[in-house]
Amino acid sequence: MTTISRRTLMLAATAIGALAVAGVAIAEVPKLAQKDTYKVGFAQTESNNPWRIAQTNSMKAEAEKLGYQLVYTDAAGSAAKQVADVNSMIAQGVDVIFLAPREEKPLIPAVMAAKKAGIPVILLDRSVDPSLAKAGEDYLTFIGSNFVEEGKRVAEWLAKNANGKSKIIELEGTTGSSPANDRKKGFDEAIQAAGGFEIVASQTGDFARDKGRQVAEALLQAHPDADIIYAHNDEMAIGAIAALEAAGKVPGKDVLVLSIDGGKEAVQLVVDGKIAAVVECNPRFGPKAFETMQRYAKGEAIEPNLVNEDKFYDASNAAAELANAY
Amino acid sequence: MTTIETPAPQPSGTLSSGSRLFSLASRYGTFVAFLVLIAVNIAVTPNFLSWQTLNVNLTQVATIVIVATGMTLVIATGGIDLSVGSLMAISGALAPMIFMGQFWQVENMAFAVALAFLIPVAVASLFGLFNGLLVTRFSIQPIIATLVLFIAGRGIAQVMTNGNLQVFKNEGFQFIAMGRIAGIPAQVVLMVVIVILASAMIRYTVIGRQIIAVGGNEKAARLTGIPVKRVKLLVYMISGALAGLAGLVVVARNSASDANLVGLGMELDAIAAVAVGGTLLTGGRANIVGTLLGAFVIQLVRYTLLANGVPDAAALIVKAGLIVLAVFIQQRADRH
Numbered sequence A: 001m002t003t004i005s006r007r008t009l010m011l012a013a014t015a016i017g018a019l020a021v022a023g024v025a026i027a028e029v030p031k032l033a034q035k036d037t038y039k040v041g042f043a044q045t046e047s048n049n050p051w052r053i054a055q056t057n058s059m060k061a062e063a064e065k066l067g068y069q070l071v072y073t074d075a076a077g078s079a080a081k082q083v084a085d086v087n088s089m090i091a092q093g094v095d096v097i098f099l100a101p102r103e104e105k106p107l108i109p110a111v112m113a114a115k116k117a118g119i120p121v122i123l124l125d126r127s128v129d130p131s132l133a134k135a136g137e138d139y140l141t142f143i144g145s146n147f148v149e150e151g152k153r154v155a156e157w158l159a160k161n162a163n164g165k166s167k168i169i170e171l172e173g174t175t176g177s178s179p180a181n182d183r184k185k186g187f188d189e190a191i192q193a194a195g196g197f198e199i200v201a202s203q204t205g206d207f208a209r210d211k212g213r214q215v216a217e218a219l220l221q222a223h224p225d226a227d228i229i230y231a232h233n234d235e236m237a238i239g240a241i242a243a244l245e246a247a248g249k250v251p252g253k254d255v256l257v258l259s260i261d262g263g264k265e266a267v268q269l270v271v272d273g274k275i276a277a278v279v280e281c282n283p284r285f286g287p288k289a290f291e292t293m294q295r296y297a298k299g300e301a302i303e304p305n306l307v308n309e310d311k312f313y314d315a316s317n318a319a320a321e322l323a324n325a326y
Numbered sequence B: 001m002t003t004i005e006t007p008a009p010q011p012s013g014t015l016s017s018g019s020r021l022f023s024l025a026s027r028y029g030t031f032v033a034f035l036v037l038i039a040v041n042i043a044v045t046p047n048f049l050s051w052q053t054l055n056v057n058l059t060q061v062a063t064i065v066i067v068a069t070g071m072t073l074v075i076a077t078g079g080i081d082l083s084v085g086s087l088m089a090i091s092g093a094l095a096p097m098i099f100m101g102q103f104w105q106v107e108n109m110a111f112a113v114a115l116a117f118l119i120p121v122a123v124a125s126l127f128g129l130f131n132g133l134l135v136t137r138f139s140i141q142p143i144i145a146t147l148v149l150f151i152a153g154r155g156i157a158q159v160m161t162n163g164n165l166q167v168f169k170n171e172g173f174q175f176i177a178m179g180r181i182a183g184i185p186a187q188v189v190l191m192v193v194i195v196i197l198a199s200a201m202i203r204y205t206v207i208g209r210q211i212i213a214v215g216g217n218e219k220a221a222r223l224t225g226i227p228v229k230r231v232k233l234l235v236y237m238i239s240g241a242l243a244g245l246a247g248l249v250v251v252a253r254n255s256a257s258d259a260n261l262v263g264l265g266m267e268l269d270a271i272a273a274v275a276v277g278g279t280l281l282t283g284g285r286a287n288i289v290g291t292l293l294g295a296f297v298i299q300l301v302r303y304t305l306l307a308n309g310v311p312d313a314a315a316l317i318v319k320a321g322l323i324v325l326a327v328f329i330q331q332r333a334d335r336h
Helices: A001-024 A050-064 A079-091 A108-116 A146-159 A178-194 A209-222 A233-245 A263-272 A286-296 A319-326 B017-045 B049-074 B086-099 B109-136 B144-159 B171-176 B184-202 B206-216 B219-223 B228-254 B266-276 B288-307 B311-332
Strands: A039-044 A068-072 A097-098 A121-125 A143-144 A167-171 A198-204 A229-231 A256-261 A279-281 A305-307 A312-314
Touching: A039 A050, A039 A079, A050 A068, A050 A198, A050 A286, A068 A079, A068 B288, A079 A108, A097 A108, A108 A121, A121 A286, A143 A286, A146 A178, A146 A256, A146 A279, A146 A312, A146 B086, A167 A178, A167 A209, A178 A198, A178 B086, A198 A209, A209 B049, A209 B228, A209 B288, A229 A233, A229 B109, A233 A263, A233 B228, A256 B049, A263 A279, A263 A312, A263 A319, A263 B311, A279 B017, A312 A319, B017 B171, B017 B288, B017 B311, B049 B086, B049 B184, B049 B206, B049 B228, B049 B266, B049 B288, B086 B109, B086 B171, B086 B228, B086 B266, B109 B144, B109 B171, B109 B228, B171 B184, B171 B228, B184 B206, B184 B288, B206 B219, B206 B228, B219 B228, B266 B288, B266 B311
Parallel strands: A039 A068, A039 A097, A097 A121, A121 A143, A143 A305, A167 A198, A167 A229, A229 A256, A256 A279
Antiparallel strands: A279 A312
């Protein structure tokens, strides 16, 4: 044991020495001074959907509540503009940068530039390439939803509330995307563990309403005994409801529809009884983001990965929560 | 290379059995493929023989057929129209904006709904005219000329809507996709009417013959006094208008218009239907009924694979394989 620890120590010392010789800064996130008010930057990636708009509003509202000055930029779906946005925030001398990176690799220069300028970066909802930048070294932490957990919560709800329904059609998101992979993994594993359920078909609907409807129409026709539809997002769930109605079935009665995302339209459908339950993919990052920043200023150690809590809507709370849905 | 082939029709007895096979396959191949697919489905796919299956497939294939009919006309003149998917997005974005009163206050809903049909289709056909002008006036190759709107068109639709999803409920407007005429879904009726009109136009009207002539030999057509440019402008306008109409069907069916997704990839489906249907991509032939069958074949392949649990990615490969096969058979048949 002692030999190993000594060797590690030696290695670390050599590494630090080499870094010092090379004139490279030590791998550590810049510190944040404790102040009454801060000037913080929020670099949004785009704002063309309700989820993004809700995220922006939440950040703005929290900054206002705390009396912080918020520098807000919208990259309008361009990674290049987002890098430029971050650079302009650095020039404006913000204390902290909240970044919702558009893509994993192109935003690395922005993260590095902020680090070099002595500004801590907190990533929101999407991460950057872990082989090029690390939490706790190049940026402070990543705050986001746990997609595996989202799928798992749907399965757990079903295990309790399916009432004998058991044959599942799964509408997957875009093949290869991380929410699609994780929401499938979380659901499939948990439903297997629950027992008594069978996934009779699982096909991609590309996260889109039209495709989701067409795929659901075909699958319902081939598997008329299916009585549960699990969609990886609201849009496909809404498409599946149209498919069910066209096939003369009653969503919520003949077939349970479950979804993830929890936008206003879907929560309204829960109220209407057409969607049985929906897990929210929480866009309200404000409270968690600013709380994390304050904890860091106090000198607390920050975990490399923070989970933003997702709500859960079903018949019991949808009507009450409708006003709060994004 | 120096031998001159005699164009005179040969008696069938002198054809080798191989080439006769290809020419038969070229003429009836799509129909045979269609029958084979149905037979396979009856054997393999659960619950295939039901009205609901027919209903699902006909309503899903309708938009492809509508767009592919316009595409057939364009291809018959030796052109191609890549912009159809983007034009669907533009018309799909425009219609809800009209009846939801984003341009002006809606006072009379029936009137607004009528405009929501007319204006988007008219706008789409004007964009088609723009394609046609690029092709005729500026002599740009059709694949490049229509690439302009393929790229810019979706951008226009996204700018109009800010990229936001438009959600609506309007029974009058949605009749085009949800309504039934004598028990038959409205978009299926629309599809049948368009196919009948287009094939009648090709077969019985002067303009129809002119379209074929332009595609067969443009120089000869011009020398015989056919207004080649006007004919081309017309086919691109028709293609644009039909794409616009298909865009309306898609958004009406979904009660929502998403400029990012409406008509995405439609140009490829339409071209595939035309190719599988036996219309030569080099022009000079327009087989509208073939296109209809081609679209049915593509739809049935997709349905078969989906219903039997084969992943979507595999369906794409099968679709590509079908196109290669169709073009191969055409070429072999045309060699004689």
